[in-house]
Amino acid sequence: MNRMISIGFEPMKKESMGQAFTIFFARSAHNGGMRTKRISFLLALAALATACRGPVELASERPIAAVAPDPAAPAPTARPSSPAAGTLSPSYRGAAATPTGVVVPVVGHTTRGWVVGTPCGGTVSVGSLQPLDGTVVLDAGHGGKETGAIGPQGNKESAFNTAVVAHARRALEAAGTGVVLTRTGDYRIAIAPRAAIVAAVKPKAVVSIHHNASSSRVRSVPGTEVFHQAVGASAAESRRLAGLLHEEVTATLARYELTEWAATPWAGVKPRRNAQGDDFYGILRRTQGTPTALLEVGFISSKAEERLYARADVQKAVGQAVARGVVRFLSTRDPGSGFITPPRLADDNRSGGGTENCQDPPLG
Numbered sequence: 114m115n116r117m118i119s120i121g122f123e124p125m126k127k128e129s130m131g132q133a134f135t136i137f138f139a140r141s142a143h144n145g146g147m148r149t150k151r152i153s154f155l156l157a158l159a160a161l162a163t164a165c166r167g168p169v170e171l172a173s174e175r176p177i178a179a180v181a182p183d184p185a186a187p188a189p190t191a192r193p194s195s196p197a198a199g200t201l202s203p204s205y206r207g208a209a210a211t212p213t214g215v216v217v218p219v220v221g222h223t224t225r226g227w228v229v230g231t232p233c234g235g236t237v238s239v240g241s242l243q244p245l246d247g248t249v250v251l252d253a254g255h256g257g258k259e260t261g262a263i264g265p266q267g268n269k270e271s272a273f274n275t276a277v278v279a280h281a282r283r284a285l286e287a288a289g290t291g292v293v294l295t296r297t298g299d300y301r302i303a304i305a306p307r308a309a310i311v312a313a314v315k316p317k318a319v320v321s322i323h324h325n326a327s328s329s330r331v332r333s334v335p336g337t338e339v340f341h342q343a344v345g346a347s348a349a350e351s352r353r354l355a356g357l358l359h360e361e362v363t364a365t366l367a368r369y370e371l372t373e374w375a376a377t378p379w380a381g382v383k384p385r386r387n388a389q390g391d392d393f394y395g396i397l398r399r400t401q402g403t404p405t406a407l408l409e410v411g412f413i414s415s416k417a418e419e420r421l422y423a424r425a426d427v428q429k430a431v432g433q434a435v436a437r438g439v440v441r442f443l444s445t446r447d448p449g450s451g452f453i454t455p456p457r458l459a460d461d462n463r464s465g466g467g468t469e470n471c472q473d474p475p476l477g
């Protein structure tokens with residue numbers, strides 16, 4: 114699960130701080146086998162409501178690690194609390210929340226505090242952190258100025274992704290499953306930092322949630338697509354996770370009576386490889402070793418579906434469907450369904466998830 118080095122998206126700026134960390138990310142400079150082009154291209158893509166697939170994320174409240182009391186310890190004089198600021202061990206190297214609620218991987222410690230990776234791929238020292246732990250990482254696609262697809266009525270994919278992730282998290286936590294989010298607000302976060310959070314958490318499953326664009330046909334059943342890893346030790350389990358998510362999400366969507374659902378000819382559960390034969394999508398490639406699936410709930414580019422996915426009750430239902438799929442993945446050997454064998458698609462030049470013009474949110 115630590116095999117997150119490979120190829121990412123755009124070249125990252127070389128910052129002066131944290132050279133090793135920067136170099137690490139710089140090695141991940143190109144995603145999808147394409148030398149992608151810069152933010153102007155990204156913005157153009159967003160303006161065209163181009164498909165969202167691939168890179169980025171978001172979420173809301175902060176996940177908290179439960180701290181079990183030590184039975185041998187003297188009775189506390191006050192209620193036990195989660196680790197106070199400044200009491201976290203200098204050697205801690207997991208995921209953590211900054212005082213502003215941004216989730217970060219902890220990569221070192223200096224006299225100025227913990228060194229953490231930032232959402233834009235840099236490093237910074239933070240004086241106070243809350244450790245995070247979870248069985249599952251939920252990754253809400255896109256965020257900030259990188260909105261992902263935009264629907265005909267102006268809805269942002271990033272907001273839909275955030276809403277579904279929040280509901281999925283709530284349902285998983287209600288079921289006793291700890292969750293860490295890669296994005297906890299409406300800010301940009303590149304793909305490599307998302308994968309670094311996954312590496313820090315070491316979860317049993319990762320789900321990246323997106324809404325799709327660029328359909329080419331309509332059909333009578335939802336056009337949900339779920340991508341799984343094709344490469345690495347987690348490929349088989351990634352496929353099973355994707356199949357269970359597809360089963361639950363399509364069953365939930367089918368309750369809503371749309372007469373036409375947008376689709377491509379390749380709706381269903383499938384891998385996608387890049388020109389080198391590796392996983393095409395950065396969030397799947399960089400998390401190889403940890404079962405990860407990328408869910409495209411449906412098409413925000415369809416007016417009727419955009420209206421559907423904008424409904425709070427539908428967002429909740431989809432989030433709960435995601436949670437059911439994850440719980441079944443963790444607690445059963447159910448195989449899932451909806452698998453297809455897609456044609457080999459050429460790499461495309463859609464991009465995102467890089468660090469060009471990326472601005473970190475406040476961290477401390």
Ligand SMILES: [Zn+2]
Nearest residue numbers: 165166254323
């Ligand atoms: Zn997307």
